[in-house]
Amino acid sequence: MNEIVTPTAYPAINGQQAAKHVPLASTPQSGAALTADIFRAVLQQMLAVDSKVSDLIFSPGRPPQVELNSDLQGVPVSGMERLIPAQIKAIADVMLTGNEQGHETLDKKGSTDISYSAAGLGRFRVNIFRQRGTYAIVMRVIPTTPPNWEDLNLPTAITNVSSLKNGLVLVTGPTGSGKSTTLAAVIDLINATKKYHVVTIEDPIEFIHEHKLSTIHQRELHSDTPDFALALRAALRQAPKVILVGEMRDRETIEVAMEASETGHLVLSTLHTVDAAKTIDRIIGVFPKTEEPVIRTRLSQSFRRIISQRLIPKIGGGRTAAIEILVSNSRTREYIEKGEKEGRSLTDAMKDGAIDGMQTFDMELEKMIRAGTITRENGLVYSSNANNLALSISDLDGGAAPKPTDPGSAAKEKEGILGIEGFER
Numbered sequence: 001m002n003e004i005v006t007p008t009a010y011p012a013i014n015g016q017q018a019a020k021h022v023p024l025a026s027t028p029q030s031g032a033a034l035t036a037d038i039f040r041a042v043l044q045q046m047l048a049v050d051s052k053v054s055d056l057i058f059s060p061g062r063p064p065q066v067e068l069n070s071d072l073q074g075v076p077v078s079g080m081e082r083l084i085p086a087q088i089k090a091i092a093d094v095m096l097t098g099n100e101q102g103h104e105t106l107d108k109k110g111s112t113d114i115s116y117s118a119a120g121l122g123r124f125r126v127n128i129f130r131q132r133g134t135y136a137i138v139m140r141v142i143p144t145t146p147p148n149w150e151d152l153n154l155p156t157a158i159t160n161v162s163s164l165k166n167g168l169v170l171v172t173g174p175t176g177s178g179k180s181t182t183l184a185a186v187i188d189l190i191n192a193t194k195k196y197h198v199v200t201i202e203d204p205i206e207f208i209h210e211h212k213l214s215t216i217h218q219r220e221l222h223s224d225t226p227d228f229a230l231a232l233r234a235a236l237r238q239a240p241k242v243i244l245v246g247e248m249r250d251r252e253t254i255e256v257a258m259e260a261s262e263t264g265h266l267v268l269s270t271l272h273t274v275d276a277a278k279t280i281d282r283i284i285g286v287f288p289k290t291e292e293p294v295i296r297t298r299l300s301q302s303f304r305r306i307i308s309q310r311l312i313p314k315i316g317g318g319r320t321a322a323i324e325i326l327v328s329n330s331r332t333r334e335y336i337e338k339g340e341k342e343g344r345s346l347t348d349a350m351k352d353g354a355i356d357g358m359q360t361f362d363m364e365l366e367k368m369i370r371a372g373t374i375t376r377e378n379g380l381v382y383s384s385n386a387n388n389l390a391l392s393i394s395d396l397d398g399g400a401a402p403k404p405t406d407p408g409s410a411a412k413e414k415e416g417i418l419g420i421e422g423f424e425r
Helices: 034-045 087-095 100-109 158-163 181-195 230-233 251-263 276-285 288-301 330-339 346-351 359-370 377-382 385-390 394-400 409-416
Strands: 056-057 065-068 071-074 111-118 122-132 134-142 167-172 197-202 215-220 241-243 266-271 302-312 317-327
Touching: 034 056, 034 087, 034 111, 056 087, 065 197, 087 122, 087 134, 087 317, 100 111, 100 122, 100 266, 100 377, 134 197, 158 181, 158 317, 167 181, 167 288, 181 197, 181 241, 181 266, 181 302, 197 230, 230 251, 241 251, 241 359, 241 409, 251 266, 251 288, 266 276, 276 288, 276 302, 276 317, 276 346, 288 302, 288 330, 302 359, 302 377, 317 346, 317 359, 330 346, 359 385
Parallel strands: 167 266, 167 302, 197 215, 197 241, 241 266
Antiparallel strands: 056 065, 056 134, 065 071, 111 122, 122 134, 302 317
């Protein structure tokens, strides 16, 4: 039976009796005050575990933890062998110093997203949230420089996004699947090759882009603008060629993003959807049913790419990215506008669309299994259709030789498989 801890077991943070932003030194369980310098030393010790640490977690009753290759492990920090609520509250106060908007959001909504910088260590995307009457904190490690698109070995259908003049490009996938990394790499490529004005709207700002050939302005939610939709509407008056929207969270943001893509802007954004078909369903689903035909037509005409990602455990450790790519052509536009039917699915269009740079998850997973990059078991777990994938690799059962491939498959195989560690950023 799971232990149930009530809010009264921890220092109160709800209700009028709770004191807001209580410093650590004034709490009865605190010990010594936690300063920014002490917290920096804690972060330094946690990051020293491995260069591939992706997340830092502070949770009551546990030591500070790091996530490494999808597994959590504790870090022995003196005085924090078993974190108490007052310590986590003090850590939150350090990171929220001078951020009244963050304090207010945390008090009213129970969680807040902020960015945090530690001199000499790096930047972090932070979520502070309430749980069981106390606080917990998750910090995503952000690399100090944007990823280089050449290092990621991205498929051509992604790198040529930088040559698009307008339209909507979406990168989708679950949390931690590398969406921000892919978009940052595309922005870096545009920055290095185009003399464009680029505006990004992020929550919070992750990668810092310095001016190269392009001029890049980065706006952060809450500190620079109250919401995505307002900032996106303002961007239409700021003469950008490219607009990056951190996430299309609501109907208004989706509506303005489509409007921007229809009026000559290249709009890049993300959605938390598992594949291309579900992405289309999600966008259409936020609008009333009576508007569906119009939205389908607008979306079919404005979208240019839907790029979906999944990170798969590799044989020998680490993770690699499988990428599904839906590209706009006459067939995919028709399927989006008129809807999918038997024998008219977007998956079928992607399977037949290699010449346009399209690929499905299961096609890429099959390549990875045959190349010995991932195990058969992991490939089936992460596949879109496990039965079809199992049938495709059935010749591998019993040690049979792999199926012959077409002469051009080797180059395409290299294009589709990302083996770069840290892609989960």
